[in-house]
Amino acid sequence: MFLGSVRRRDYDSGRPHSVRITLGKQPIADDVAILVIFPRGGIAGSTLATLAHFARNGMACVVVSNAPLREEDRETLGAVTHLVIERPNAGYDFGGFREGILTLFERGVKPRMLFLMNDSLWFPLRPDCDALARCREATEDIFGFHLNGVARWGLRRDYVQSYFLRFSPRLVASADFLAFWRDMPLIDNKHLVVRRLERGLSRHFARRGYTLGALVHWRDVIDRLLALDDPDKLARLFAYQCRLNPKEAAMLQPLLDKGWSPLRIRDALAGPIRAKRLFASFPMMHPEFVLELGMPALKRKLTIQYRELVRLGLDEGFEPAVRAEMRL
Helix, strand or coil, X not given: CHHHHHHHHHHHHHHHHHCEEEECCCCXXXXXXXXXXXXXXXXXXXXXXXXXXXXXXXXXXEEEECCCCCHHHHHHHHCCCCEEEECCCCCHHHHHHHHHHHHHHHCCCCCCEEXXXXXXXXXXXXXXXXXXXXXXXXXXXXXXEEEEEEEECCEEEEEECCCEEEECHHHHCCHHHHHHHHHCCCCCCHHHHHHHHHHHHHHHHHHCCCCEEEEEXXXXXHHHHHHCCCHHHHHHHHHHHHHHCHHHHHHHHHHHXXXXXXXXXXXXXXHHHHCCCCCCCHHHCCXXXXXXXXXXXXXXXXXXXXXXXXXXXXCCCCCXXXXXXXXX
């Protein structure tokens, strides 16, 4: 963390020269969404669909690019956003979130409600998605798409996964909020970013009395798995999981090879399921199951998942840009 603090001080001292801010055509709004991107070969159509979805829901959009933009891409983004920020890629997505928040506050913009998202997601999947409305209605201070839990010293610690975060008016208006981002170290190790910042953010604010929530809770995932009584659906889940995760395949495949029924396998492995040693990462699970539990987004880079989704025809009615990118 010491090196992260040094990196933050070095970054902040160079911000006036290394960060480029372009004022876009979109007016400011009470609620603001910050989207952090790392463009490779131009701006994806699904990224523009994400920005349009935020705008339809009454939000001003700020794009933070962790890489320099081409002039044509800067103009494209500026036409549909309030601000376009280009910065050195220090601190990955959290560094981008920080830059967007500091820039807003320095310009005198203090959002009522603030949304953060990175471009690892396809969102929304469907044009009529109501996830943003549900996030606005939620009473928790930090709210997202998935509340995960990790075991440590015999205790389960919950955290909101950081690819999508919504902060309440109470939290955004607090001194705690700006202090966290102002003092946040810039960590350039992805594993440490997850451990110290993604999980650490939820822990930091929970200790100060702020509440956590999400559209999908890890306990709901376990409960649904243990209650699932459709053997064909379970069989698809097991076969997919064996292809996805070799460690979990080591638990599942021997029982499949014995010819056990899907329901018998699920019941025999109820202990590892409850302990999150099996089906440990909900967003990466079989797309049929993920969508049925109400997850409104999918990971872009998880080829096995979206190929399975397309194979089963589950992309019917998806946002056209998302569907086109899945079928490339």
